[in-house]
Amino acid sequence: MPAVTLQIEWNITMSDTSNPLKVGIAGLGTVGVGVIKILRDHADLLSQRVGRSIEVCAVSARSKGRDRGVDLTGFTWCDDATELASIGEVDIVVELIGGSDGPALALARETLKTGKSFITANKALIAVHGKELATLAEENNASLRFEAAVAGGIPILKSLAEGLAGNDVSGLYGILNGTCNYILTRMEREGLAFADVLADAQRLGYAEADPTFDIDGIDTAHKTAILAAIAFGMAPDMDSMPIEGIRNIAPVDIDYAQELGYRIKLLGLARRTADGVETRVIPAMVPLSASLANVMDATNAVVVDGDFSGPTVYVGAGAGEGPTASSVVADIIDVARGNVYPAFGVPAASLQNLPALPADKHSGTYYIRLRVNDQPGVMADITAALARESVSIESLIQRGTAPDEGVYIVMTTHQTVESSALSILKHFTALECVLETPTLIRIETF
Amino acid sequence: MPAVTLQIEWNITMSDTSNPLKVGIAGLGTVGVGVIKILRDHADLLSQRVGRSIEVCAVSARSKGRDRGVDLTGFTWCDDATELASIGEVDIVVELIGGSDGPALALARETLKTGKSFITANKALIAVHGKELATLAEENNASLRFEAAVAGGIPILKSLAEGLAGNDVSGLYGILNGTCNYILTRMEREGLAFADVLADAQRLGYAEADPTFDIDGIDTAHKTAILAAIAFGMAPDMDSMPIEGIRNIAPVDIDYAQELGYRIKLLGLARRTADGVETRVIPAMVPLSASLANVMDATNAVVVDGDFSGPTVYVGAGAGEGPTASSVVADIIDVARGNVYPAFGVPAASLQNLPALPADKHSGTYYIRLRVNDQPGVMADITAALARESVSIESLIQRGTAPDEGVYIVMTTHQTVESSALSILKHFTALECVLETPTLIRIETF
Numbered sequence: 001m002p003a004v005t006l007q008i009e010w011n012i013t014m015s016d017t018s019n020p021l022k023v024g025i026a027g028l029g030t031v032g033v034g035v036i037k038i039l040r041d042h043a044d045l046l047s048q049r050v051g052r053s054i055e056v057c058a059v060s061a062r063s064k065g066r067d068r069g070v071d072l073t074g075f076t077w078c079d080d081a082t083e084l085a086s087i088g089e090v091d092i093v094v095e096l097i098g099g100s101d102g103p104a105l106a107l108a109r110e111t112l113k114t115g116k117s118f119i120t121a122n123k124a125l126i127a128v129h130g131k132e133l134a135t136l137a138e139e140n141n142a143s144l145r146f147e148a149a150v151a152g153g154i155p156i157l158k159s160l161a162e163g164l165a166g167n168d169v170s171g172l173y174g175i176l177n178g179t180c181n182y183i184l185t186r187m188e189r190e191g192l193a194f195a196d197v198l199a200d201a202q203r204l205g206y207a208e209a210d211p212t213f214d215i216d217g218i219d220t221a222h223k224t225a226i227l228a229a230i231a232f233g234m235a236p237d238m239d240s241m242p243i244e245g246i247r248n249i250a251p252v253d254i255d256y257a258q259e260l261g262y263r264i265k266l267l268g269l270a271r272r273t274a275d276g277v278e279t280r281v282i283p284a285m286v287p288l289s290a291s292l293a294n295v296m297d298a299t300n301a302v303v304v305d306g307d308f309s310g311p312t313v314y315v316g317a318g319a320g321e322g323p324t325a326s327s328v329v330a331d332i333i334d335v336a337r338g339n340v341y342p343a344f345g346v347p348a349a350s351l352q353n354l355p356a357l358p359a360d361k362h363s364g365t366y367y368i369r370l371r372v373n374d375q376p377g378v379m380a381d382i383t384a385a386l387a388r389e390s391v392s393i394e395s396l397i398q399r400g401t402a403p404d405e406g407v408y409i410v411m412t413t414h415q416t417v418e419s420s421a422l423s424i425l426k427h428f429t430a431l432e433c434v435l436e437t438p439t440l441i442r443i444e445t446f
Numbered sequence: 447m448p449a450v451t452l453q454i455e456w457n458i459t460m461s462d463t464s465n466p467l468k469v470g471i472a473g474l475g476t477v478g479v480g481v482i483k484i485l486r487d488h489a490d491l492l493s494q495r496v497g498r499s500i501e502v503c504a505v506s507a508r509s510k511g512r513d514r515g516v517d518l519t520g521f522t523w524c525d526d527a528t529e530l531a532s533i534g535e536v537d538i539v540v541e542l543i544g545g546s547d548g549p550a551l552a553l554a555r556e557t558l559k560t561g562k563s564f565i566t567a568n569k570a571l572i573a574v575h576g577k578e579l580a581t582l583a584e585e586n587n588a589s590l591r592f593e594a595a596v597a598g599g600i601p602i603l604k605s606l607a608e609g610l611a612g613n614d615v616s617g618l619y620g621i622l623n624g625t626c627n628y629i630l631t632r633m634e635r636e637g638l639a640f641a642d643v644l645a646d647a648q649r650l651g652y653a654e655a656d657p658t659f660d661i662d663g664i665d666t667a668h669k670t671a672i673l674a675a676i677a678f679g680m681a682p683d684m685d686s687m688p689i690e691g692i693r694n695i696a697p698v699d700i701d702y703a704q705e706l707g708y709r710i711k712l713l714g715l716a717r718r719t720a721d722g723v724e725t726r727v728i729p730a731m732v733p734l735s736a737s738l739a740n741v742m743d744a745t746n747a748v749v750v751d752g753d754f755s756g757p758t759v760y761v762g763a764g765a766g767e768g769p770t771a772s773s774v775v776a777d778i779i780d781v782a783r784g785n786v787y788p789a790f791g792v793p794a795a796s797l798q799n800l801p802a803l804p805a806d807k808h809s810g811t812y813y814i815r816l817r818v819n820d821q822p823g824v825m826a827d828i829t830a831a832l833a834r835e836s837v838s839i840e841s842l843i844q845r846g847t848a849p850d851e852g853v854y855i856v857m858t859t860h861q862t863v864e865s866s867a868l869s870i871l872k873h874f875t876a877l878e879c880v881l882e883t884p885t886l887i888r889i890e891t892f
Contacts, residue, residue, distance in 0.1 A: 037755055038612045048679065048792045049611050147609070153755035155609025157559060162600020162608075162785070163593070165495050166484045166775030233494065294740060306767035308484055308775075309599035315737060316758035326755035329612030339608070339785040346494045 020053040024076075026107055027096030028061035028068055031121055031148070034325025035094060036070045039332075040360070046329075050336045058087050065110045085110035086286040092117045092335055093177075094328055103175060112136040112144065121148035121324055127222035131235040131351055145331035145345040150223045151176060151300040152381035153323025154316040155330060160230045160304060167306030169231040171271030173446055176223040177212040178298030178318040179207045180246050180266040185296045186255050188263070194247060206298065213339035216245035217266065217281040224268030227302070228279045231270060232354060233346045240356035243281045253369060253439060254411050257285050260395065263293045271305075276357035278383040284444040285367055291315075303446065311446075313434045335390035360419040362442075365394065367412050368421075369439040370428055378433045382409065385427035389420045406435045412443060466499040467782045472553055473542030474507035477567055480771025481540060482516045483806070485778075492775075496782045504533050531556035538563045538781055540774055546570035558582040558590065560596055565777040567594035567770055570717055573668035577681040579799055580789035586782050590789040591649035591777035596669045597622060597746040599769025600762040601776060606676045606750060607791040608883040611753030616719030619892055622669040624744030624764040625660040626712040627651045629879075630729075631742045634700050634709070640693060652744065662691035663712060663727035671716030673748070674725045677716060678800060679792045686802035689727040699815060699885060702856050703731050706813070706841065709739045713890060717751075722803035730890040737761075749892065757892075808888075811840065813858050814867075815885040816874055820853045824879045828855065831873035835866045852881045858889060870881040 023039070025032050039046065039054055047053040058076035060083065078084055081103050084093050093111040097104045104125050105270040111118045112133060120126065126133070126146045137144035147157045151174065160169070175181050179201065186197045198215065201207035213219045221243045225236040246266050257264050262285035270279040286293045291313045300318030305311050317323035334340075344351060372378050379398075384394060391431065397410040413421065421440065428438045469485070471478050475793045485492065485500055493499040496884070504522035506529065524530055527549050530539050539557040541564065543550045550571050555562045558579060566572065572592045572787065583590035592624035593603045606615070621627050625647065632643045644661065647653035659665045667689045671682040692712050703710050716725040732739045741747040746764030750758050763769035780786075790797060818824050827846075832839060843856040859867065867886065874884045 034754065042612065042614060045614060045679075046612070048796055049787075051787075051793070147690060153752070154758055155605045158609045159601045159605060162780065163604045163776050164772065165779045166488065166492070166772045168488060168491060169457035233491075290741075294737075306599070306772060309481065309772035310763045310766075310769055312600055312760070314758070317756045320756075322754035323756055326610065326612045326752060329754075330609050333611045334608065337785070337787050339783070339787075341495075341497075341783050341785075347497070350494055 010314045018293070020055045021050070021377040022055055022057040022091050022334060023088045023094060024058040024087060024090040024092070025056060025094045025096065026081035026084055027067065027098070028058045028059060029096060030321040031324045031328065032059070032061070032096045033068050035069050035328050038198060038325055038329045040070070046333065050333055052336055053403035054332060054336060057089055058084055060084055061345060079390050083109050084109050085114055085116065090116060092119060092332060093147050094332070095120040098122055098124070100128040105129060107135065108133050112140055112142050115140040115142050117145070117335045118142035119335070121146070121327060121328055123219065123222035123226060127225040127236045127238050130226065130229060130344065131348055134348040137343055138348055140152055143335045143340045145334060147331050148324045148327035150226050151269060151301070151302055151314070152316065152318040152320065153326045154300060154302065154314045154318070156227070156314050156329065157230060158330070159312070160227065161341070164304060164306045164312070165345065169309050170304060170305045170307060171269070172227055172304045173267055173269045173292060173444070174224070174227065174230055174302035175265055175292055175295050175300055176220045176268045176302070176318065177214050177266060178300060179211065181295065181300070181328040182206050182219070182298045183215070184246060184249065184264055184266065187249070187251060191251055193251055194249055215247055220266060220281045224270055224279055224281060227268070228270035228277065229344045229351070231304070232272065232277060233344065233350070233352055234277065235351045237279065237356065241279045241281065242359040244283060246283050248439070249283055250439070253441060256369065259397070260285070261288055262286060262411060262443065263288055264441065265292055267292070269444070273357050275361055276355040278357040278362060280359070280362070282442050284442045286444055290446060307365070329349040360417070360422065362418040363415060364418070365413050365415055365443040365445070366421045367441040367443055368425065370409045371406045371435045372409055373433045373435060374401070375433060378405070381431050381433060382416070382428065385431070388427065389423050391416045391420050391424050465889065466501045467496070467585065468501055468503040468535045468537050468749055469778060470504040470533060470536040470538070471502060471540045471542065472506045472527035472530055473544070474505060475542060476767040477505070477770045477774065478505070478542045479514050479516050480767035480848065481774050484771055484775045486516070492779065495504070496779055496879070498782055500597070500778060500782060503535055504530055506530055527553045528556050531560050531562065536562060538565060538778060540778070541566040541568055544570070546574040551575060554579050558586055558588050561586040561588050563589035563591070563781045565591050565774060567592070567774055569595040569668035569672060570663065573671040573682045573684050576672065576675060576790065577794055578795070580794040583789055584794055589781045589786045591780060593777050594770045594773035596672050597748055597760070598762065598764040599772045600746060600748065600760045600764070600767065601773065602673070602748050602760050603676060604776070605758070605760060606673065606785070609798060610750060610758070611757055611791065612751045613754050616751045616753060617715070618673055618677055618748060618750045619696065619713055619715045619738060619890070620670070620673065620748035620763065621711055621738055621741050621746055622666045622714045622748070623660050623712060624746060625657065625748070626666070627741065628652050628744045629661070630692060630712065633695070633697060637697055639697055640695055661693055664690045666712060666714040666727045670716055670725055670727060673714070674723065675790045676714035677750070678718065678723060679790065679796070679798055680723065680800045681797040683725065683802065687725045687727065688805040690729060692729050694885070695729055696885070698854065699887060702813070702843070705843070706731070706858060707734055708732060709734055710887065711738055713738070715890070721807055722801040724803040724808060726755055726805070726808070728888050730888045732890055786811060806863070806868060807860060808864040810864070811859050811861055811889040811891070812867045812872065813856070813887045813889055814874070816855045817852045818855055818879045818880045819881060820847070820882050821879060827877050827879060828874065831870060831877070834873065835869050837862045837866050837870050
């Protein structure tokens with residue numbers, strides 16, 4: 001294959017060091033306030049590091065009067081965020097509104113069209129409209145950056161797009177949602193049910209009033225789509241990603257995981273296979289010896305497998321005022337220093353539409369838990385079903401009694417294709433001795 | 447304090463995308479060969495990512511005839527590495543010779559003087575001559591980069607100088623030498639003495655024939671000096687760094703560490719204190735729950751404490767052909783993309799000479815092990831010595847017999863200043879009941 005080089009000429013120059021770089025911020029929640037604090041508290045440090053001072057000059061939010069603990073005097077106030085794009089002195093617009101469409105998307109389009117750089121912490125926006133916005137950025141010689149959209153304060157996108165840019169990445173695996181990891185950690189430590197921990201997390205402010213995006217894996221999916229896009233040079237693709245959250249994880253599965261040498265984590269994963277790119281969000285059993293297994297509470301972590309670098313791991317706070325603002329400011333600094341390159345590491349026009357691996361073609365090992373009537377012949381029925389699908393078992397535990405009578409039978413399979421594992425599950429469900437829908441959890445050994 | 451902004455105008459442009467970027471490589475050991483392999487195997491990928499193709503055009507090494515498993519046809523051969531600097535078509539010189547002075551330093555100076563960019567994996571060169579070379583780079587509009595000098599394939603310098611550039615870093619802590627971590631890991635797992643594991647490591651190629659730089663902490667010190675320079679905006683300072691290696695770590699201390707909830711790791715650490723910057727290399731007891739405690743074998747890891755980001759952790763291979771070459775190529779890509787900024791994150795002229803914290807002013811907790819005659823009054827002598835220095839004890843273990851008679855007494859102190867801990871040690875040594883020089887190991891809880 002001949003080398004196809006798509007060239008972009010960035011016209012942004014570093015010569016204009018006499019004037020401060022002016023930032024407009026849309027959205028003054030905790031992250032927006034954090035950005036203002038960093039730019040204020042570290043003004044001297046940043047002007048040394050950048051060779052130019054960086055100043056907030058305009059802001060937009062819903063309520064002008066609210067006390068946010070930072071002084072907004074001297075900033076131009078915009079009731080409509082989109083106005084930020086048309087303020088002449090604004091060099092960079094920082095979008096912290098959220099949501100894949102609506103005002104965030106409108107602001108992104110307006111900003112990039114005027115050739116200003118656009119920085120966002122909005123994973124939904126980039127996961128859904130990333131290719132369109134990357135194209136717009138290139139057409140207008142603007143920079144589009146979104147470090148804060150994935151894994152909060154961890155510079156994972158920079159590591160992937162720059163630090164590991166010499167590698168062909170075969171896969172990456174991340175704990176990308178702090179709320180889910182916090183819930184799973186407390187379920188394990190305190191032996192509590194999912195619903196109880198969720199209710200408590202909501203009371204403490206660790207989970208949103210509407211927790212769907214977090215616990216059903218959608219937030220993790222947005223971040224996974226962005227990571228996969230940079231790793232593989234493809235457009236972010238939410239449409240072909242199977243997504244499963246942690247609602248159905250039961251304390252008994254957490255206990256069995258531990259007994260089998262695993263811990264359950266909600267993972268976003270992306271890997272190349274011979275049959276297509278597999279991107280997926282699943283609650284998975286991870287060996288206790290794996291780096292990701294020991295990432296607890298609200299901490300995030302990502303493992304990247306590069307062909308030359310080998311695996312590298314990045315761990316840190318996945319959310320919060322300081323960490324997220326730290327990544328937003330890193331993007332601002334990059335733009336100010338003139339470190340510009342295409343949003344997903346390669347020109348938007350050359351982002352590939354890589355075929356997705358269908359979920360049922362996933363090859364892996366599986367944990368299956370059944371609640372059965374404790375009667376003669378049960379094991380014969382189960383093993384017959386396994387034989388019919390040629391699935392072989394690595395380990396099997398039958399012990400004690402389950403609640404509401406019955407006993408648990410827990411097994412882990414050898415490597416098998418997902419369609420077979422799902423067939424097995426159907427056979428099991430149909431057995432008379434099986435008392436409830438069986439539980440299946442994927443095992444990820446990376 | 448008014449903002450002091452030192453401005454540098456980089457004249458490097460991104461407009462010259464029509465010609466390939468030409469690289470000259472000095473040193474064709476494993477890393478040099480790795481760089482050639484990446485640039486060859488990923489030529490298409492890299493030209494997409496950079497917008498320009500990257501080609502090796504000249505090489506230099508000691509033996510021209512040696513088979514290195516890569517084709518050198520078409521590369522200009524230089525017997526003298528310094529010649530690479532004067533080859534007109536060379537845009538970037540990659541130095542993989544090693545050593546703080548001699549040909550590596552000569553090549554660095556020549557390259558930067560001609561305005562070509564200089565990329566190196568040479569930690570000794572940068573730790574010793576970093577400020578001079580950074581100045582030379584700026585004076586000549588050239589880029590000086592050395593990602594591969596610290597922690598192999600982990601993009602830690604980029605994370606620090608770019609990804610965390612919005613933060614004031616209060617401290618960083620790293621396992622930076624794979625050989626030492628490998629030796630400590632095997633001592634623990636196999637219960638072997640230091641000398642035995644070292645001999646075996648040398649036989650297996652995990653340790654050099656002359657292992658001094660590694661096991662006595664000098665390699666870790668070079669890397670720590672570089673990390674501190676970027677984190678704190680100071681010139682790399684090897685002169686005021688206390689350095690201690692792992693030669694004196696005994697299996698019995700590894701056992702006691704575990705009993706007390708710690709693991710012994712050779713750490714490079716750098717932190718700001720009220721009395722100066724503390725940079726230091728020490729074998730330290732680290733809580734088993736800390737991220738660094740679980741970094742085993744030859745793996746490297748760095749924890750960075752940013753004031754807004756919170757702690758972030760970076761883990762990966764610290765050496766080897768692929769990982770080190772991956773970081774060298776990341777630097778080449780940065781230069782090719784035009785991502786240029788001062789070598790240590792701020793202009794060389796503004797690198798501070800921060801006062802160093804004298805070693806005996808370190809404040810921390812300590813592990814002390816004594817071998818004593820098992821006779822009446824021993825404990826009274828010991829506690830009297832502690833009282834004299836007002837050092838209080840957190841835990842104390844006296845149990846069993848030590849080899850060659852005597853018993854071990856092991857204690858950990860509460861927070862105390864190092865001068866007091868060292869005085870205690872002197873008192874202990876002078877006691878008649880104490881049979882050998884006491885062992886002191888610092889405890890680091892970060």
